[in-house]
Amino acid sequence: MNRTEAIQNIVKKHPDGIFIFSNGLTTRLAVELLGLDGPFFYLLHGMGETLSVGIGMASALSKEVVVIEGDGNALMGLASWPQMQLVKNLHYYILDNGKHATTGGQSVIDFSDFDNERINRIKIQDDLNIPPIPPPPKLIIESFRKSIHG
Amino acid sequence: MTSHQFVSELMIHADWFSGIPDSVFKKILPKLDPFYPASRENHAIAMGFGASLSKKKPAILIQNSGLGLSLDALFGLNQLYEVGVLLIISNRGELEWEEIQHKSWGKRTMDLLNLCNITTFDLNELGSCAVEKAAKSAFNDQKISAIIVHRGNIDE
Numbered sequence: 001m002n003r004t005e006a007i008q009n010i011v012k013k014h015p016d017g018i019f020i021f022s023n024g025l026t027t028r029l030a031v032e033l034l035g036l037d038g039p040f041f042y043l044l045h046g047m048g049e050t051l052s053v054g055i056g057m058a059s060a061l062s063k064e065v066v067v068i069e070g071d072g073n074a075l076m077g078l079a080s081w082p083q084m085q086l087v088k089n090l091h092y093y094i095l096d097n098g099k100h101a102t103t104g105g106q107s108v109i110d111f112s113d114f115d116n117e118r119i120n121r122i123k124i125q126d127d128l129n130i131p132p133i134p135p136p137p138k139l140i141i142e143s144f145r146k147s148i149h150g
Numbered sequence: 151m152t153s154h155q156f157v158s159e160l161m162i163h164a165d166w167f168s169g170i171p172d173s174v175f176k177k178i179l180p181k182l183d184p185f186y187p188a189s190r191e192n193h194a195i196a197m198g199f200g201a202s203l204s205k206k207k208p209a210i211l212i213q214n215s216g217l218g219l220s221l222d223a224l225f226g227l228n229q230l231y232e233v234g235v236l237l238i239i240s241n242r243g244e245l246e247w248e249e250i251q252h253k254s255w256g257k258r259t260m261d262l263l264n265l266c267n268i269t270t271f272d273l274n275e276l277g278s279c280a281v282e283k284a285a286k287s288a289f290n291d292q293k294i295s296a297i298i299v300h301r302g303n304i305d306e
Contacts, residue, residue, distance in 0.1 A: 049192055077193070
């Protein structure tokens, strides 16, 4: 499975979800696939902080929040995994290609031994195309707010 | 100022709390509700950012040393998307008798905050008004705004 198929499958699985994507290729590809008109929040920075953003969002909403991030991001955010127990309405997906694809394919050390029942790890192959630079942050947040708060 | 007074004022202006414990906040932290404990300061900031996206007004309590771990989240989330946050920072290491490991931060905290364009509100100078002013800056003006708490400002 490639990153595109993984993202499409997850989005299809959560029709009422609010989605947060990690910075780097995950956001770039997701914004190209899904656009801005929907419950999608795209991080442009904040490596290792995607899950925490999702937990904070889920803490104050009754809807399902779905966090999708790469394995490099997930590794940096490992210290935030215990906080998942603070919220029930959160689904967490790691797209695992074993490398930091955005910065040139450097290896990510294997940390799958730490997974628990809240971790949905999906092994992926990288897509060949490099998606374009995502839209500016102001547009991302304004579109997101309009989509979920009206 | 008593911890009760500080908490009462804070809970008027903020409605979501996270952070990393410090002895200066010993009596404050158990009174804050809802409180979402974090493992690292950047994750506290990031959770607060997420709560903001759900229309909450987050306040994050950290030691000055936690600024080191916080900056990338503050720049890469709050500053980038222009979302304000209320920080409450204990300025450890300013006083003669404090332990040596706090001194580097005690010397540099205010300079670092100024360098990072973080607006500060000094609890020692402003008293309880600091909370209202900082909250207005954070949630009306959408700026990263910090209340600076000096050891002795709040009962421990």
